[in-house]
Amino acid sequence: MSRIGNLPIEIPEGVTISVNDKNLVTVKGPLGELSQLVDREIKVAVEGNECKLERPSDIKRHKSLHGLYRSLINNMVIGVSQGYTIQQELVGVGFRAEAKGQMLEMSLGFSHDIVIELPPEVKVETKTERRSNPVITLTSIDKQLLGHIASKIRSLRPPEPYKGKGVKFVGEHIRRKAGKAASV
Numbered sequence: 001m002s003r004i005g006n007l008p009i010e011i012p013e014g015v016t017i018s019v020n021d022k023n024l025v026t027v028k029g030p031l032g033e034l035s036q037l038v039d040r041e042i043k044v045a046v047e048g049n050e051c052k053l054e055r056p057s058d059i060k061r062h063k064s065l066h067g068l069y070r071s072l073i074n075n076m077v078i079g080v081s082q083g084y085t086i087q088q089e090l091v092g093v094g095f096r097a098e099a100k101g102q103m104l105e106m107s108l109g110f111s112h113d114i115v116i117e118l119p120p121e122v123k124v125e126t127k128t129e130r131r132s133n134p135v136i137t138l139t140s141i142d143k144q145l146l147g148h149i150a151s152k153i154r155s156l157r158p159p160e161p162y163k164g165k166g167v168k169f170v171g172e173h174i175r176r177k178a179g180k181a182a183s184v
Helices: 060-081 143-156
Strands: 016-019 024-029 032-037 043-047 050-054 084-091 096-100 103-107 114-117 123-127 135-140 166-169
Touching: 016 043, 024 060, 032 060, 050 060, 060 143, 084 143, 096 123, 103 143, 114 143, 135 143, 143 166
Parallel strands: none
Antiparallel strands: 016 024, 024 032, 043 050, 084 135, 084 166, 096 103, 103 114, 123 135
16 A cells, blocks of 8 residues: 555645646646656546545556655645755865856866856855855755756765765765874
8 A cells, every 4th residue: 555645735825736638747836837747547636725646456566656656746736836945065175166147166176167057947056154165055846856956966076984075965964984093
């Protein structure tokens, strides 16, 4: 029994969900519009201010699709009503970040600066204060795209376990290792 798939999706005020004959679910809200193609075997029904998904049988494939599409539609509803935000911190001497429109320019200790062009759905802000690490704030209505962009930025310089230098998420704890023991 899929426990996630059986939960109804609450539709907040100002958000509308529509399903066409090809099983394309479109969610519109105050922040934007998102669409997701749902497998033909999963039925999506909108009743009042709730959206429910039903599966045809209890085989493993139907159970997994049931929970998957329920989570995807729920993420779309939250995205168009509230939005998603991810903050990343650049830890290291001389590390810096600067946003120029949809371009993010970072200096991460390499011989060259790294420039990333972000899709128009993602908004970027950078904050650099004295005596603190630069912080990159990514905002979007699409949770999947936002996570992909954040992981791509982190993969440029993942935090290392000895000094903790690198790109990390704000609030993330890096497990530290002891360095080389001094010889006596």
